[in-house]
Amino acid sequence: MARPSLTRLFGPIREARGVPKWVVIAGIAITIAFVVFALFAPWIAPYDFDTYRTADGVRFPKQGHPSGDHLFGTNVQSTDVLSRVIYGARTALEVVILAVIFSLAVGLPLGLISGYFGGKLDRVLLLVMDSLFAFPYLLLAIVVAFLLSDRLGRGVMTAAVSISVVYVPQYYRVVRNHVISVREETYVEAARALGAKPRTVISRYILQNVIQNVPVIATLNAADAILTLAALGFLGYGIQPTDAAEWGYDLQRAISDAGAGIWWTGLFPGFAIVTLVTGLTLLGEGLNDVLNPVLRRRPIQAVILPERQSRLPAGEAGV
Amino acid sequence: MSTNGAGAPLVSVEHLKVYFPIRSGIVLDRHVGDIKAVDNVSFDVYRGETLGLVGESGCGKSTVGRAILRLYDPTEGRIVFDGQDITELKESQMRPLRRRMQMIFQDPFASLNPRHSVGRIIGDPLRAHGLAKRGDLSKRVRELLQVVGLPPDAGSRFPHEFSGGQRQRIGLARSLALNPDFIVADEPVSALDVSIQAQIINLLERLQGEFDLTYLFIAHDLAVVRHISDRIAVMYLGSIVEISPAEELYENPLHPYTIALLSAVPIPDPEVEAKRETILLAGDLPSPANPPHACRFHTRCPYIQPTRCTTEVPALRKLSDGHVVACHWAEEIKAGRLRPKEREAVAEQPLLQPAEEPPPV
Numbered sequence: 001m002a003r004p005s006l007t008r009l010f011g012p013i014r015e016a017r018g019v020p021k022w023v024v025i026a027g028i029a030i031t032i033a034f035v036v037f038a039l040f041a042p043w044i045a046p047y048d049f050d051t052y053r054t055a056d057g058v059r060f061p062k063q064g065h066p067s068g069d070h071l072f073g074t075n076v077q078s079t080d081v082l083s084r085v086i087y088g089a090r091t092a093l094e095v096v097i098l099a100v101i102f103s104l105a106v107g108l109p110l111g112l113i114s115g116y117f118g119g120k121l122d123r124v125l126l127l128v129m130d131s132l133f134a135f136p137y138l139l140l141a142i143v144v145a146f147l148l149s150d151r152l153g154r155g156v157m158t159a160a161v162s163i164s165v166v167y168v169p170q171y172y173r174v175v176r177n178h179v180i181s182v183r184e185e186t187y188v189e190a191a192r193a194l195g196a197k198p199r200t201v202i203s204r205y206i207l208q209n210v211i212q213n214v215p216v217i218a219t220l221n222a223a224d225a226i227l228t229l230a231a232l233g234f235l236g237y238g239i240q241p242t243d244a245a246e247w248g249y250d251l252q253r254a255i256s257d258a259g260a261g262i263w264w265t266g267l268f269p270g271f272a273i274v275t276l277v278t279g280l281t282l283l284g285e286g287l288n289d290v291l292n293p294v295l296r297r298r299p300i301q302a303v304i305l306p307e308r309q310s311r312l313p314a315g316e317a318g319v
Numbered sequence: 320m321s322t323n324g325a326g327a328p329l330v331s332v333e334h335l336k337v338y339f340p341i342r343s344g345i346v347l348d349r350h351v352g353d354i355k356a357v358d359n360v361s362f363d364v365y366r367g368e369t370l371g372l373v374g375e376s377g378c379g380k381s382t383v384g385r386a387i388l389r390l391y392d393p394t395e396g397r398i399v400f401d402g403q404d405i406t407e408l409k410e411s412q413m414r415p416l417r418r419r420m421q422m423i424f425q426d427p428f429a430s431l432n433p434r435h436s437v438g439r440i441i442g443d444p445l446r447a448h449g450l451a452k453r454g455d456l457s458k459r460v461r462e463l464l465q466v467v468g469l470p471p472d473a474g475s476r477f478p479h480e481f482s483g484g485q486r487q488r489i490g491l492a493r494s495l496a497l498n499p500d501f502i503v504a505d506e507p508v509s510a511l512d513v514s515i516q517a518q519i520i521n522l523l524e525r526l527q528g529e530f531d532l533t534y535l536f537i538a539h540d541l542a543v544v545r546h547i548s549d550r551i552a553v554m555y556l557g558s559i560v561e562i563s564p565a566e567e568l569y570e571n572p573l574h575p576y577t578i579a580l581l582s583a584v585p586i587p588d589p590e591v592e593a594k595r596e597t598i599l600l601a602g603d604l605p606s607p608a609n610p611p612h613a614c615r616f617h618t619r620c621p622y623i624q625p626t627r628c629t630t631e632v633p634a635l636r637k638l639s640d641g642h643v644v645a646c647h648w649a650e651e652i653k654a655g656r657l658r659p660k661e662r663e664a665v666a667e668q669p670l671l672q673p674a675e676e677p678p679p680v
Contacts, residue, residue, distance in 0.1 A: 186429035193388055194493065195417030196447040204443075208434050209379075 008182045024286030030279025037089040045080075046071075049087035049245035052078040063262050076253060079107045081264055085272050087245035091156065092276065095239075096225045098160035099167065100218050106164070107171025112202050112210070113170070115179025126176075129169040138231055145237045154240040163228050167221050174217055178210045185209075192289035216291065217286035230273050247273050327402070328363035329501055329533050330387060335360045337395035339377070341608060352473050355607050356382040358557040359396075361635075364501070369534040371542060371548030371565065373580070377604055379557040380537045382423075384503040386425050387535065388422055389413050401500070418448055419495035425506035427486035431478040437464075437489055438474030444496040463492040466529075467522065484515035491522065495530065495649065503535045508543060520547055545569055550641070553577050556615045557607055557636065563642040573644040573653055575622045598659050614647070621659035622652055 016192040037044060052060045064074040072081035110129075114122045132140065144162035145154075152158045182188060183206065191201050233248025241249055247269040254266030331460035338353035356379040364370045372380045385391045387398055389405060390446055398406050405416060423446075424430035431440055438460045451459060461471045467488040478486055487507060496500055508516040511616065524547060526532060538544045544551055545565055552562040553576065561574040572578045579598045586592045600619045611618050617628040624647070627633075633645040636651070651657045 134581070186424050186426055187432040189390060190424060190490075190493070191432075191447075193390055193417070193422040194447055194497070195414045195441070196443040197414070200447060204435075205432055208432075226533070266612045 014154035020286055023282050024290055027281070027283025027286050030275060031283055034276050035280065037086050038093040039090075041087050041090045042065055045083035045086040047083040049076065049078045049241065050079060051083070063257065063265065066264055069169065072268045073262075075250070075265040076257065081250075084245040085247070085268050088247040088250070088269060088272060090274070091239065091244040091246050091256050092226055092229060094156050095159045095163065095229050096142045098156065099163040099225050100222055102161060102164035103167040103171055103221070104214070104218065107168045108214070110168075110174055111172045111175025111298050115176040116183055116198065116202055116206060118180075122176075125172070129172045132165070133169040133173070138235075139229065140233055141166050141228055142235065142237045145232060146254055154238070155243050156239060159229055159232060159239050162232070163225050166228060167225065170221060171214075171217065174213060178213060179206055182206050182209045186289045207304050212291065216284055216288045219287060221281055223280035223284060226273060226280065227279050257260055321513075322376070326366065328399075329366045329401055330364040330535070331397070331399040332363070332387065333361050333397040333399070334385060335398065336394045337382050338394040339390055352608050355557050355610060357386065358610070360559050361396075361498050361552070361558070362552050362559060362562060364533055364535055367527075367531065368549040369547050371551040372535060372537045372554060373539060373544050373551060375539060375556035375604060378554045380539075380554050381505050383554070384422070384505050384535055384537050388420055388503055390422075414448075415513060418444075418497045419499050420501045420503070421497065421499040423487075423490050423494050423502060423504040423507045427483050427490055428478075428510075430490055431486060433478055436474065437469075437476055437478065437481075440478070440489060440511050441474070441496055443617075444493060448497065450497070453670035459496070459647075463496055464528070466495065467492045482515075483511050484518060487511060487515075487519055488522070488623055491519075491526070495526065498530065500566070501530070501533045501535070503537070505537045506524045506539065508537075509538065509540060518545060523547060541569075541580060553580070556605060556610055559645065560616065561642075561644045561646075562635070562644075563644075567639075567642055571642075571650040571653070573638060573642070574616075574646045575652065575659075576616050577622065578652070578659075580668045586591070586609065614645075622648060622657050623660075624657075626646055 004231070036122045042048075051060075060070065060074045060078040060080065060186055062074065062078050064070055064078075066073040070080050070082065072085065075084070110125060114125045114300075140155055141162045144165045145158055148158045148161055152161070188201060188205050191205050196204075229238065230251070232250030233246040233250075236249075238248055238250070239246050250269040251266055254262075254269070257263075257265045332343065336355070336358055336359055340350050341352040341354060342348040343351050354658065358379075359462070360383060362370070362380075372383065374380045382391060387400075389398075389408070389410075393406055397404055400416060400420065403416075403453050405413065408416070431437075435443070438457065441460045441463050442451065442456050445456060445459060452654040457474070459596060460474050464471055464473055469485060469488055469492070473481070473485075473489075478489065481489065487510075490507075503541065506522070508519050511519060511526055520543060520606065523534070523536075534547070536547055548565045550562060551568045553568075555558050555576050561568070561572070563571075563573075568577065569581065572581050579600050582595075582597045584597075595615050598621050600621070602619050604639050605615070605618055613630050614620070614628050614633050617623050622627075627647045631647065633647050635643045635645045636649070637643050638649055646652070648657055
């Protein structure tokens with residue numbers, strides 16, 4: 001099944017034309033670049049994210065200007081900015097992938113059950129999810145991060161869970177609403193008429209037709225989650241600085257540098273955030289344009305009609 | 320009801336009512352009324368026969384079919400399948416019975432899952448009931464494809480690769496997979512081209528003989544129903560107005576609604592067509608949320624009388640063997656003593672005077 005599903009995903013991208021195609025390709029390129037940074041950080045980055053001296057024990061310059069040794073300079077703790085940016089990609093992707101998995105794992109089944117069975121359960125779930133939705137998302141993430149930090153510590157896991165709490169209602173909402181419309185399709189009714197159990201109906205008939213929206217939402221949410229993670233780090237509720245390099249935290253440390261004309265400590269992590277968010281957003285929007293046939297536009301080729309043979313004698317043609 | 324001398328009915332519907340609630344309000348769902356889709360319908364379907372159920376769009380004929388299969392829950396009344404009351408059965412108790420009662424849907428494009436292969440669609444009933452091992456399953460699928468006249472390699476293709484008639488054959492193969500006794504065919508040919516309709520109808524008839532099937536055949540096309548049905552029930556606005564053996568209904572319709580329906584069927588002979596009398600029904604189908612009192616047809620009936628029609632609900636009465644009708648004036652109409660209102664006459668004379676005194680009841 002791997003091949004057909006891959007061609008099903010890449011087929012439309014190959015067929016796409018014009019702007020949507022380039023949007024997807026730009027999104028894929030940027031995202032892949034960051035994935036490569038994340039996977040191979042130890043080999044790409046010149047130093048470890050918390051290294052502040054050379055192997056000989058010589059301390060790096062403090063807030064050193066970009067130079068041959070330190071391409072992006074060093075920060076107030078004498079660590080290499082380039083290495084922190086590259087390791088930051090690893091942290092960001094780890095957290096975001098976990099967050100997307102968690103919020104899908106909760107939001108998708110709840111949306112399926114709520115949409116398919118309806119009734120009281122649906123009403124209660126809807127109320128809970130809508131209240132979560134109405135909550136300021138950053139506040140919600142901070143509260144959850146705060147509550148979890150006692151039990152899980154302040155690592156990648158805590159950040160992922162607190163971010164996923166923010167996105168569960170989105171998945172739930174989209175899946176539930178789609179299920180409600182698919183549930184009324186005749187082929188679902190046909191499945192019930194032939195005696196399929198609700199579990200079979202949901203997994204074989206409904207899920208298959210609902211799942212197609214998920215890649216788009218997941219990618220767009222991932223972009224949003226990068227920002228949430230950075231905001232958490234910036235406000236000091238994110239990942240413990242000793243655990244991992246995190247762009248939001250670096251930005252926060254760079255605030256005081258900015259006034260002193262030290263631009264490199266803030267610019268590069270900020271640039272990384274903007275680029276990754278842009279890349280994921282382009283990918284998500286592009287996928288939406290490419291996968292959603294309603295939005296898909298193909299250029300209409302000019303119609304060339306063959307030369308028309310006039311049957312009228314030349315004299316009468318102008319009458 | 321009417322007996323055909325064919326023993327006990329396979330399906331009995333007794334005083335069936337299916338109401339769909341109309342709700343309004345944002346926080347509290349207030350129940351403000353009901354769509355009376357099916358209101359007090361009773362009939363039997365005998366083993367081996369085809370009962371045609373006709374009526375115009377929105378008269379509740381599909382709802383009756385779906386209620387028998389318990390796809391909709393009946394509001395009131397009883398549904399008996401092969402001697403067993405299935406009205407109150409839970410879904411889990413219903414499941415074994417679903418092996419014996421299947422459905423064919425109107426829209427051959429919507430009723431097949433676009434993401435499943437044809438083989439999977441046809442095998443699904445077997446899989447849902449845990450009846451098939453892998454090897455048997457593909458064998459059975461090929462067998463079913465052959466029965467409905469599709470090539471054996473159709474199993475690996477997807478529904479969008481087939482035409483409407485072929486898709487309806489796929490739907491048919493699916494409904495036959497479990498060897499059912501009873502099939503509700505909900506307008507199985509109305510979405511098809513006329514030339515394809517005949518093929519599917521003939522196939523349905525052949526399969527009926529071959530597999531000993533009983534059909535409830537829902538349609539709005541009288542010509543189609545005539546061809547396949549043994550008996551025909553005519554529905555109007557949620558209730559049955561007439562049940563009769565098929566030929567009898569066409570030769571001798573008794574209810575004004577049936578008469579009007581039959582007179583609307585064009586006759587493919589221009590001379591006859593020009594001479595014959597057609598009865599056009601005035602007005603639209605009234606709302607099933609608020610059906611007319613007494614006889615539901617009185618707002619559109621060309622034979623309406625000043626007495627009884629607007630005050631008394633007509634019961635289904637037996638007029639001849641196997642022919643029941645719900646009209647107070649059926650005998651008068653049959654005897655030709657009542658004439659339909661001329662359309663011109665309507666303006667001058669809103670109600671026709673009864674030709675004679677109504678017969679004592």
